[in-house]
Amino acid sequence: MGRDPVYWDTRFGRGASMSITRERKTELIEEFRRDEADTGSAELQIAVLTERIKNLTVHLKMHEKDHGSRRGLLALVSRRRRHLDYLDRTDHPKYRSLIEQLGIRK
Numbered sequence: 001m002g003r004d005p006v007y008w009d010t011r012f013g014r015g016a017s018m019s020i021t022r023e024r025k026t027e028l029i030e031e032f033r034r035d036e037a038d039t040g041s042a043e044l045q046i047a048v049l050t051e052r053i054k055n056l057t058v059h060l061k062m063h064e065k066d067h068g069s070r071r072g073l074l075a076l077v078s079r080r081r082r083h084l085d086y087l088d089r090t091d092h093p094k095y096r097s098l099i100e101q102l103g104i105r106k
Helices: 020-034 042-062 067-090 091-101
Strands: none
Touching: 020 042, 042 067, 042 091, 067 091
16 A cells, blocks of 8 residues: 555666666676776776666656665765776776767766
């Protein structure tokens, strides 16, 4: 009786999810890794964080009073910003191409 209805989002196919699926994370790893052994480069972490931020943003549009998730979103954005700053310092051309590829504004 007191349960919320399931919210459906066409982007995800099933109910809107705050985290990313194992399959989606594997797709991101395949797309953004530098070589076969790369599982944690800055580019890869930025791509995964961006996907999580997008999913959490969709969740927060439906659940405006979820302040715990909003706090988590701010932490993810801060972590992504630090990775972006590092990439900008170490490899500026890669930084520019990555923010263009992911659709992130400076």
